[in-house]
Amino acid sequence: MKVLITGGAGYIGSTVGTACIEAGHDVVVLDDLSTGLRSFGEGRQLYVGDIADGLLLDRLLDEHPDIAAVVHCAARIVVPDSVADPLGYYDANVGKSIILLKRLRKAGIGRVVFSSSASVYAGESGDGVDESAALAPASPYATTKAMVEQILEDAAAAGDFRAIALRYFNPIGADPHLRSGLQNPTPSHALGRIMTAHARGETFAITGTDWQTRDGSGLRDYIHVWDLALAHVAAVEKFDDVVSADDPYRVINLGTGDGVTVRELIAAFERVTGSTLQVAETGRRPGDQAGAFAIAGLAERLLGWRAERSLDDGVRDALAWADKLAGSA
Numbered sequence: 001m002k003v004l005i006t007g008g009a010g011y012i013g014s015t016v017g018t019a020c021i022e023a024g025h026d027v028v029v030l031d032d033l034s035t036g037l038r039s040f041g042e043g044r045q046l047y048v049g050d051i052a053d054g055l056l057l058d059r060l061l062d063e064h065p066d067i068a069a070v071v072h073c074a075a076r077i078v079v080p081d082s083v084a085d086p087l088g089y090y091d092a093n094v095g096k097s098i099i100l101l102k103r104l105r106k107a108g109i110g111r112v113v114f115s116s117s118a119s120v121y122a123g124e125s126g127d128g129v130d131e132s133a134a135l136a137p138a139s140p141y142a143t144t145k146a147m148v149e150q151i152l153e154d155a156a157a158a159g160d161f162r163a164i165a166l167r168y169f170n171p172i173g174a175d176p177h178l179r180s181g182l183q184n185p186t187p188s189h190a191l192g193r194i195m196t197a198h199a200r201g202e203t204f205a206i207t208g209t210d211w212q213t214r215d216g217s218g219l220r221d222y223i224h225v226w227d228l229a230l231a232h233v234a235a236v237e238k239f240d241d242v243v244s245a246d247d248p249y250r251v252i253n254l255g256t257g258d259g260v261t262v263r264e265l266i267a268a269f270e271r272v273t274g275s276t277l278q279v280a281e282t283g284r285r286p287g288d289q290a291g292a293f294a295i296a297g298l299a300e301r302l303l304g305w306r307a308e309r310s311l312d313d314g315v316r317d318a319l320a321w322a323d324k325l326a327g328s329a
Contacts, residue, residue, distance in 0.1 A: 255294025
């Protein structure tokens with residue numbers, strides 16, 4: 001099967017591409033390289049440009065009329081940036097996705113797998129959530145994901161295509177063989193900030209200690225990026241079993257089913273590295289939530305998938321990738 005991956009030179013998209021190739025699928029990548037790396041597109045058919053570039057999309061789709069499915073990963077993803085620049089985020093994540101989807105419809109591509117986010121859920125208690133849980137996006141970034149989900153659901157109901165929205169929880173780690181990983185040397189998520197603080201000998205700030213969680217710090221479900229990539233392969237391969245003409249849209253959670261607080265993440269980092277992290281407590285940031293963890297039984301039932309790698313595996317692989325990145329700088 002030939003698969004188009006938008007944002008396929010980024011952290012998640014490139015890892016999904018590798019997993020697809022290992023499973024025997026052909027991969028075409030579309031990425032503007034604003035955050036992705038050209039090297040992550042090597043060995044696959046890379047088109048450099050914007051997902052809203054109609055001429056580029058037409059050329060790509062004309063040159064690959066056998067594309068059977070699209071994995072749509074392209075998006076801006078930094079929550080505080082979305083709070084500072086909501087119009088930019090709505091344009092990049094929603095407006096451009098509509099242009100892409102119209103071109104896919106015109107080309108007759110009927111299978112879309114969307115990179116969504118667990119940030120669409122109400123996350124005030126740190127509880128587990130299944131796919132029917134209440135939605136309450138707390139940032140423009142999260143709202144863009146919820147909006148594209150709604151667009152996909154409505155378009156699928158209209159017969160434009162069928163779609164699966166995969167609601168990721170919190171990816172960490174790297175390709176276990178270190179072929180790809182976080183391309184940003186100073187990532188904004190909690191583990192990235194912990195690693196940066198440790199490398200610089202700085203204090204790590206726990207942002208918010210009054211959440212309704214077991215220790216007051218925010219809680220997340222940290223899923224290894226390779227497990228996440230394998231879930232995409234399963235979604236592509238089992239697409240026709242999961243969604244049909246009569247039931248053309250499906251939401252599926254992807255997570256481990258375990259909630260990890262920031263304090264517990266710090267403990268895992270210290271356990272893996274054998275060192276102590278300097279920690280301070282500060283207030284909440286705009287757009288923050290207490291968090292939630294996945295109730296992911298649907299993924300196992302429909303995709304035959306469940307997360308296999310541990311929190312420590314994710315921390316260990318993230319550190320190994322960071323060392324590789326530093327060595328090549």
